[in-house]
Amino acid sequence: MTKLAAVLLGLILAGLLMLGGSAALFRRRRVFSGLLCGVFALFLLLLPVGIGLVAGNMVTYTRLTHEERALKAEFTQTGEHQFDAVLTFPSGDVQRLVLRGDEWQVDARIVKWKPLANIVGFDAAYRLERITGRYSAIADERSAPHTVYALSPATRLDVWSVVRHLSAWLPWFDALYGSAVYVPMADGASYAVLATQAGLIVRPLNAAAGSAVGGWH
Numbered sequence: 001m002t003k004l005a006a007v008l009l010g011l012i013l014a015g016l017l018m019l020g021g022s023a024a025l026f027r028r029r030r031v032f033s034g035l036l037c038g039v040f041a042l043f044l045l046l047l048p049v050g051i052g053l054v055a056g057n058m059v060t061y062t063r064l065t066h067e068e069r070a071l072k073a074e075f076t077q078t079g080e081h082q083f084d085a086v087l088t089f090p091s092g093d094v095q096r097l098v099l100r101g102d103e104w105q106v107d108a109r110i111v112k113w114k115p116l117a118n119i120v121g122f123d124a125a126y127r128l129e130r131i132t133g134r135y136s137a138i139a140d141e142r143s144a145p146h147t148v149y150a151l152s153p154a155t156r157l158d159v160w161s162v163v164r165h166l167s168a169w170l171p172w173f174d175a176l177y178g179s180a181v182y183v184p185m186a187d188g189a190s191y192a193v194l195a196t197q198a199g200l201i202v203r204p205l206n207a208a209a210g211s212a213v214g215g216w217h
Contacts (some may be wrong), residue, residue, distance in 0.1 A: 015044030044083075070128060070195040071106065071151075072205070074097075077187035081135065081144065089150075100147045101133030101140075105182035106193050108200055112174040126179075126195045127152050134182055186212035 018041030024033030072088040081102060088094040107129040128151040135141040179199030183191060189209035194201050204210040 011044050013049045015041050017041075018044060025083070042045040069192050069194045069195050070108070070200070072104075072190065073104065073131075073176050073193065074106075074160060074190045075185045075187065081140070083133075083185045083187075085131075086141075087131070091203075095100045095149075095151075097131070097149050098147060099133035099185065100145050101108065101129070101185070102136040103134040103182050103184050105132045105134055105180055106202075107132075107178060108195065110175075110179055110195075110199060112176075112197075114172050114174045124197060125202070126200075128193075129178075133185075183209075184212040184216050 018037055022038035024039055025031075025037055028034075051147045069090060074086045074088075076084045076086075078084050078098075081100055083099050084103075084105070085099050087097070087119055089095070106127050108128055110124065110126050112124045130148055130150055132148040133146065133202050135144055177199070181193065181200045182203045183202050183204075186208050188206070189212050190205040191209050192203050192205050194203060
């Protein structure tokens, strides 16, 4: 049994005990005490449900305890301001797409937890959100065709939305922030997107990518 499961089970058992105590108080006609005990019991029973929903959504986030590769991107130029991109994820899944522009950008959301949450198994986590093509020239950025692709499936419940609305009542969250990186695209270039506690970084994996970054202006 994980620490989180043990905590949830403990809350449920405490809630059931409080519920039994509430019923006993009502039988003794101690209405106010019974009502107060019942409300607290309901809170203890509903709290694991909320935690479970958040924990379930965390499956869509990748646990981040150190610097790790989040994505490998390889590019082949097929025309002016146009590149074929092959994205390889740590799971082995591959996504092929077409990006327009001179640069490419990856966005991610980062969730950091306080030490208390770490005790029950929550580490910092990231989720890649999207990849987009960018143009070096502002005029092209304003008028040229744009390309954008989702890197994570949409979910009915998202940790980000929950925390944004309930942050005052969820003190175990430390920080929520978006992180984005962008570098030039080049024919034959290969890059690694790495997730760190400070956000995303990109490193060239071959000479073509290194030359593109070195000559970037």
